[in-house]
Amino acid sequence: MKIKSFEFNMFPVNCYVVWDEETLQAAVIDAGCYYKEEQQALKMFIADNGLTVCHLLNTHLHLDHVFGNAFMLREFGLRTEASEQDAFLLPRIGEYCRMFGFPLNEEAPAMGNALHDGDVVPVGNQELKVIAVPGHSPGGLVFYCEAQHCMFSGDVLFRGSIGRADLEGGNFEQLRDSVMSRLLVLPDETVVYPGHGNSTTIGYEKMNNPFFR
Numbered sequence: 780m781k782i783k784s785f786e787f788n789m790f791p792v793n794c795y796v797v798w799d800e801e802t803l804q805a806a807v808i809d810a811g812c813y814y815k816e817e818q819q820a821l822k823m824f825i826a827d828n829g830l831t832v833c834h835l836l837n838t839h840l841h842l843d844h845v846f847g848n849a850f851m852l853r854e855f856g857l858r859t860e861a862s863e864q865d866a867f868l869l870p871r872i873g874e875y876c877r878m879f880g881f882p883l884n885e886e887a888p889a890m891g892n893a894l895h896d897g898d899v900v901p902v903g904n905q906e907l908k909v910i911a912v913p914g915h916s917p918g919g920l921v922f923y924c925e926a927q928h929c930m931f932s933g934d935v936l937f938r939g940s941i942g943r944a945d946l947e948g949g950n951f952e953q954l955r956d957s958v959m960s961r962l963l964v965l966p967d968e969t970v971v972y973p974g975h976g977n978s979t980t981i982g983y984e985k986m987n988n989p990f991f992r
Contacts (some may be wrong), residue, residue: 780905780927784972785821789813789881790843793974794821795931797924798830799903806834806902807857808922808931809974810847813884818850834900835891836907837861838933838974839916840868841946842875849885858891860900862911862918866890868947894920907931912961914954915942921962929970936962936971938979941990955990963991 785794794812798805805825812818825832835857837844851857868875869890873883894900896911900922907922912935919942923930934942936958944951962971967982985991 780902780924780929782929782972783824785812785817785824787811787813787817787846789846791975792843793972793976794847795972796821796824796830796832797902797905797907797931798828799905802903803828803830804903805830805832806836806900806907807832807851808836809838809844809933810835810851811844812847812850818847818854821847821850822854832857834902835859836894836900836920836922836931837865838921838931838935839919840865840887840890841916841934842868842872842879844933844974845869845872845887846884848887852888858888860892860894861890862895862920863890863893864913864918865916865948866893866918868916910961912936912954912957914944914950914952914957916946917948919954919957923965923969928966928968929972930962930965931972932962933974936979936984937973937975938971938977938983939988941988959991 792811795808898909900907910921
């Protein structure tokens with residue numbers, strides 16, 4: 780599996796394109812592209828590499844992670860695959876944008892396929908296992924590629940930190956316990972690609988993250 784990361788700038792958020800080198804089938808994870816030039820950069824990367832995007836995945840449905848979902852539906856015919864426990868957030872994206880003082884770029888489309896803990900998302904010959912990690916949002920998901928020793932953690936686990944839990948539906952103790960019981964039990968060499976900031980590893984977080992001491 781190959782991975783390309785983009786940092787989009789309305790809320791600096793990491794978007795990932797992952798693909799299988801043999802089949803060139805791909806998934807986009809957290810299309811947070813608010814600006815048209817960001818959307819075009821993502822589109823051009825996909826075209827330049829001959830990728831066929833088969834899945835739009837969301838680790839969760841907070842506004843900064845779904846700004847590009849309407850673009851992905853328009854350009855690739857894909858609706859997000861995410862947890863139905865976060866679906867209540869989508870109709871309220873415009874309200875949340877106003878709270879932060881900027882206009883909504885496009886209405887977020889309704890969800891497509893609902894993902895559940897233990898589901899497997901095929902990306903060509905590769906697989907992403909769905910791990911439910913609630914607490915930052917009710918439906919927080921992590922996408923784990925065991926064969927490539929990596930995960931896409933959204934906003935539940937960062938380098939040296941964890942996600943905030945003061946947003947609607949958040950629960951700090953649930954988040955901390957979920958990360959400890961669902962993620963920190965994975966191999967130490969597992970690379971963590973978060974929704975914001977730099978990558979890390981499970982081993983580093985077990986040794987250095989102050990939330991788990």
